[in-house]
Amino acid sequence: MASFMSLRDAVSQNLKDGNAAAFEGFTHLIPHAAAHEAIRQGFKDLTLIRMTPDLVYDQMVGMGMARKLVFSYIGNPGVGLLRRARDAIENGWPNRPEIEEHSHSGMANAYEAGAAGLPCAIFRGYKGAGLAQVNANIKSVTCPFTGEELAAIPSVRPDVSFIHAQKADRKGNVLIEGIIGIQKEAVLAARRAVVTVEEIVDDLDAHPNLCVLPAWTIDAIAVVPGGAHPSYTHGYYVRDNAAYLEWDRIAAERDTFLTWMKENVLDAGPEVFAGRVGKLRRTS
């Protein structure tokens, strides 16, 4: 059952060294504030899971928190490569994380299977694709009716998933709107789930068919206005595309990266996010 608490407590009570952790968000609603809190608390040996690891994973990898990465697209979307992740994978700085790489279809099916409590996901995929040769977790099963060979991969079952959402009601039911991505699955597939929200409201007042996570599927909720920045929260503020472009420059060198992390993450707190989205808020 969801408890309301500070982001600091939500992270420290639910993330442990060595955990498999997902910080999910498909471009929209990326839990930046939660990831920064995890960086401040200095966790180690994490297996970081995410379909589209972008800036926050670049930051966590650059800070040496990752023992392993599980992903399907490791880039700065629309901008290019992730320079800290590259430095880690290519040069082993600050360490060389193990890699388990899938396609989006594979990861999406693996989260879905995780939410469904299944040990594996079975789908039509990886035909002729090189990943099947380099990832030992891509196997196959045969359809007992048609004989077709289908891909099989293990389901994703994180120890803990972090997501950002628009709002929670006072009971702890959480509403996610817009590009809902893989967040419902990330929460339901995980042993524990932490949600940051823009605000708490008396009543979600949501259409019955919207994406609502009942309070009893969530462990901790922390209110962090702007907590997705430079990603966005539909209905609250827009994506800070300029910041994504700027990240490319910051992450280019180890020292500019470390300086930026100290200033903007290590020496900061969740309360700075509200200010970062000030100019990005839209009334419409």
Add this chain to the structure above:
Amino acid sequence: MASFMSLRDAVSQNLKDGNAAAFEGFTHLIPHAAAHEAIRQGFKDLTLIRMTPDLVYDQMVGMGMARKLVFSYIGNPGVGLLRRARDAIENGWPNRPEIEEHSHSGMANAYEAGAAGLPCAIFRGYKGAGLAQVNANIKSVTCPFTGEELAAIPSVRPDVSFIHAQKADRKGNVLIEGIIGIQKEAVLAARRAVVTVEEIVDDLDAHPNLCVLPAWTIDAIAVVPGGAHPSYTHGYYVRDNAAYLEWDRIAAERDTFLTWMKENVLDAGPEVFAGRVGKLRRTS
């Protein structure tokens, strides 16, 4: 791409003798008007697929249209047995349809797999259940990672699916709200799809995350106000529970059944449905 047409044309152009047809609706939005039109047009040798075959399947079976039934619950929900279906299965009147019986979980997964273009559905099911012994289409596969034996059944791929929905816009995009059931999957799993709607509107004006079927997933749309009666259309009229109770009496005997069918189906048309829901409309 969806064409707007009369229900008569929508049915005659998309349903053929011998087809596997699904008339779906999980208590809510059952396409009664479409089923009655199919009865009037006198199709034969149908494989009738539905999770919860109720009154309309009792009627189609009683009229001798079914060669085979694929289902997971064949009853009058909350009332009891389906007397025409019983007479067919137990006594062969007017014929003895073949039966392929699943659990809800099985049928739901089979529609889902059909919508996903897969040849089979794989899930955790039928453990210790008698259906696995009497249904040759319940097989198993072994998870290549854990060794767990999982149930496998063929996906559902109807030749044609019929559903009822709240409304379509002028381009033919269709909105389904409330208990959305299995309708999206029924449409996407089928080769052809026919939708009856309460009304056509200029703009669906729907939240982005609601259940909308784009026009290009649908073949024909017919406007039939009240077309779900005695089932209901959320936001338009409530369920006619009394009619479900009354059906138990009508279907009890072959002659009362046939008299009712002549009067209310064979000698009627889709336009009668609007009148049937008159007293069931709610403004809220």
Add this chain to the structure above:
Amino acid sequence: MSDFTSDEMMTIAASRALGNSDVCFVGIGAPSAACNVARLTHAPDITLIYESGTIGTAPDVLPLSIGDGELCDTAVTTVSVPEMFRYWLMGGRITIGFLGAAQLDKFGNINTTVIGDYAHPKTRLPGGGGAPEIASSCGEIYITMKQSLRGMVEKIDFFTSFGHGEGGDHRQRLGITTKGPTLLITDLAVWKPDRHTKEFTVVSLHPGVTRDQVQANCGWQVKFAETLEETPAPTETELKTLRDLKARTDAAHRGPGTDQAA
């Protein structure tokens, strides 16, 4: 309050077994009444889930079907049927599955499929619906039914849903990891499975009910617990809550459309 029917006692006894933090998959009929009485009395925050996709529903009247509009109107959220069976049931999110039965045996195996042979049934019943996977995926299973010799039988005609099979560790031997039937509430008594054999054993008799009555309405040789309790009679609040609910429900189901054609 001494004036109550055995049906009312059954529903109220069943409602007491549910707690505020339970997530309950509700079958139609007696289970639905019991779950909603619990919600309206001692367990206001219980999560009720109907297989139509409604999660956290709080109906003012009992639904006739598992998909009445009332369930959606009052739910926290309403999901598609595949999602219901994949994420919520198979995903292991349900603590209690509440089932009724046409035929039941002493090990909690249920038949709602056929009376007689499957291929040539004497009576074709509606079938399992969600029950086969409710029985294996929910944390535990509560069963409620009126006792009768026809209903509580030595050998059921069809295994619609698996309880404890032949008893003992039969569930584990099939690779089923959930508890299965842990409670049976009839109109006469409360039953729990024996810890080892898993045979349902009477642990509490409803007020005024005798052992002979229980045996006279059960098709197998009934086992009674060494210490047999008496089920507390319905309280005034419980009885009023149930009766009000039934009255609202009956009025609603007669409905505004009685004079319409089906």
Add this chain to the structure above:
Amino acid sequence: MSDFTSDEMMTIAASRALGNSDVCFVGIGAPSAACNVARLTHAPDITLIYESGTIGTAPDVLPLSIGDGELCDTAVTTVSVPEMFRYWLMGGRITIGFLGAAQLDKFGNINTTVIGDYAHPKTRLPGGGGAPEIASSCGEIYITMKQSLRGMVEKIDFFTSFGHGEGGDHRQRLGITTKGPTLLITDLAVWKPDRHTKEFTVVSLHPGVTRDQVQANCGWQVKFAETLEETPAPTETELKTLRDLKARTDAAHRGPGTDQAA
């Protein structure tokens, strides 16, 4: 209208290959520009799908990512990512998948995963994202990229997505039933696969481009069709549409938050 860049020609030539009834899975970058120019000119009813879940989207500016809010705001509907990959992509609902490439070979096989060895890469690229299944599940695949010796190579370092493999019937031999790459549009030419060998063959040179230029910017021995056409130059409407779109996009991406910390 004679004053246009080779990039503009590429995007506009690609846009022309799309029709009103196409359902197009749009990759980011050049594919996104081409698809939206098509929508804003000759194919107003084209259905554009981005892998973030937005179906039938009509953005006023090009998204920087595949999940900008603009895509959701203008979509017919927005679904979850598992639904996108299961019902819409794997379900066979997409007529055209539009991909870019870091490395491409003559059979339309694409690498966006690594330069060098997979285990010890010289350059770690972002990886496949949706591409492996886009390449096998869409009815056909269009590819667009700027020509270079580094990009169009005899042998790609990694098979991120499968085109025609080693050519001929290689797709069918793997049990893939879709057509695969049927069109390649570069900044210099339009290419189509040979009917038998499946090797990309130049069928049309963009205005002012020579065979030598095409060969000079391609790492394999280029085949040219017997009858070589000239790609019609961009019309005034096409060029204005593209430039307006780019201008709106650039303004939007500089955005209101430029002075904010990332």
